[in-house]
Amino acid sequence: MNKTYHGSCHCGAIKFEADIDLDQGTSKCNCSSCTKGRFWKAFIGGEALRMTAGIDQLIEYRFGGRTIAHFFCQTCGVKPFGRGEMEDTGVFYAINLACLDDLTPEALLAAPVEYQDGRHDHWENRPAEVRHL
Numbered sequence: 010m011n012k013t014y015h016g017s018c019h020c021g022a023i024k025f026e027a028d029i030d031l032d033q034g035t036s037k038c039n040c041s042s043c044t045k046g047r048f049w050k051a052f053i054g055g056e057a058l059r060m061t062a063g064i065d066q067l068i069e070y071r072f073g074g075r076t077i078a079h080f081f082c083q084t085c086g087v088k089p090f091g092r093g094e095m096e097d098t099g100v101f102y103a104i105n106l107a108c109l110d111d112l113t114p115e116a117l118l119a120a121p122v123e124y125q126d127g128r129h130d131h132w133e134n135r136p137a138e139v140r141h142l
């Protein structure tokens with residue numbers, strides 16, 4: 010069931026609301042960016058994210074195919090979310106679950122986790138090793 014969560018970066022300059030159904034699963038990926046950032050995320054549609062503060066405080070980073078915009082707080086460096094676009098489903102956001110202030114550890118642990126082999130550009134596959142993600 011969709012629930013509205015409230016998120017922020019570390020310094021609080023960036024605040025947002027996100028409608029997320031954690032029962033639909035969360036995602037961990039072994040690509041170079043997710044690995045270094047330990048980015049545990051949930052995907053939501055483009056209309057399910059609302060910025061409530063600090064949209065002008067975000068800095069954008071792209072790498073590789075440059076198709077995904079990774080956003081960081083320019084003050085504290087925390088990445089609250091990334092944004093991408095698919096031809097069939099349109100704009101999506103990948104929300105950093107660690108930034109959700111009203112998501113309890115218990116609720117996070119109860120959510121299913123899916124693993125993607127982004128390191129080898131096979132996001133549909135589960136990597137052979139996932140314990141470090």
Ligand SMILES: [Zn+2]
Binds near residue numbers: 086087
């Ligand atoms: Zn910040």
